Amino acid sequence: MPLPHVLLSAAVSLDGYLDDTGPERLLLSGPADFDRVDEVRASVDAILVGAGTIRADNPRLLVNSAERRAARVAAGEAEYPLKVTVSGSGELDPAARFWHTGGEKVLLTTDDGARRARGLGIAADVVSLGEVLDWRTALEYLHDRRGVRRLMVEGGGTVHSQLLQRELADELQLVLAPLLVGDPAAPRLFGPGAYQGGRLRLIETRRIEDVVLMRYLPTAPGAGERVAAADRHWLGLACELAELCPPSDTAFSVGAVVVAADGSELARGFSREGGDPVVHAEEAALAKVDPEDPRLARATVYSSLEPCARRASRPAPCARLILDAGVRRVVTAWREPDTFVAGADGSGVLTAHGAVVVVPAGYEERAKAPNRHLEG
Ligand SMILES: NC(=O)c1ccc[n+]([C@@H]2O[C@H](COP(=O)([O-])OP(=O)(O)OC[C@H]3O[C@@H](n4cnc5c(N)ncnc54)[C@H](OP(=O)(O)O)[C@@H]3O)[C@@H](O)[C@H]2O)c1
16 A cells, blocks of 8 residues: 655754753754754645644644745645644643644544544544554555645654654654753653664755754665565665666666665666676676675565566576575566566566565556657
8 A cells, every 4th residue: 555755853962852851842953944844844745743742842833934835825735734643542632732723634543532532622633543543554544535645744752763663754854953951751752662673874964053954764674565665765776776777679677676684785786787788687686695695585676677587588587586595575666568578477486486576556657667668
């Protein structure tokens, strides 16, 4: 199921806190960064905070710039992004500013929480997602029922931690503020729990007055059929690599990446790379990995086109090369059409030998783009 692009946004002290324990909200960044946040808000379909942030900060969560709101309206969007909060308890203050400012609001909650919130007269669409609130269900609801394609999550720590641990965060935008809180009772950005091993990818740093914005992408692949946010990034990279292929009228242009379970990239490749007129993308990538590398057993191969099942140019098709390398998870954008081989079914070969093949929605057109000239 397609999900919104989920962007986690927070400002944090040097010692990792989101706030102190005082009655007023701790201001971690300055006017220029608040304006940047306003710009990001104006670019999304919805903004989400947890009930804890509404209780602690009583935020409005508006796009403050009139020009940005006007630009949204001119583009056919609502003046304000949809405001979303999550609460299991439904224990919320009906007078909180969140409900009485901006545009549409949704409270995503449980059956019990919905009863309580309706009883309190919360001025929002109160939506129960069942006995418990499952984040994937919540994101599917926002995507399918509310048309949310880009979701900005503005905290607090409980919500950020859960979304990152469940591999549902596509991007982190963290602002590091030059102050220390030092109070163990204060809320932390990320709480204890199971996060991806390995490293996230740093994609930008930017000085804004005396704070630093850091943007990260999660990198660890999902497991089995479960698609993690990082799977979408790696598949997007495979599609980008396909654009690098020397053109051909007799073979597809394909990109591939091999990624370890902790999110380290092991190798990448593309069709006809390095002057080899018949090399396939997965083959080119796997040739760069030591066959004895123990990480291959838990690695994922991303390929813009389903690995081939049969080929005339070399003895082993890519599905076989992947299996022989010990890889048991493949994420691909596009099932192979009958252009060169009728009834090619690389996925069938892979799954028949115990591998999992995942085809996330929304990447097929990108994979096809460098192959348009082959369409008959
Ligand atoms: N510096 C920053 O950028 C920034 C940004 C935002 C917030 N903050 C700070 O963060 C603090 C609040 O953080 P927090 O961790 O206490 O609260 P939070 O993450 O805003 O909200 C937590 C609440 O959300 C609901 N919730 C979250 N996950 C749920 C799930 N899976 N199922 C059901 N309900 C769920 C629960 O509400 P119920 O309890 O109602 O069930 C839970 O208590 C405040 O001090 C605030 O100032 C800082």
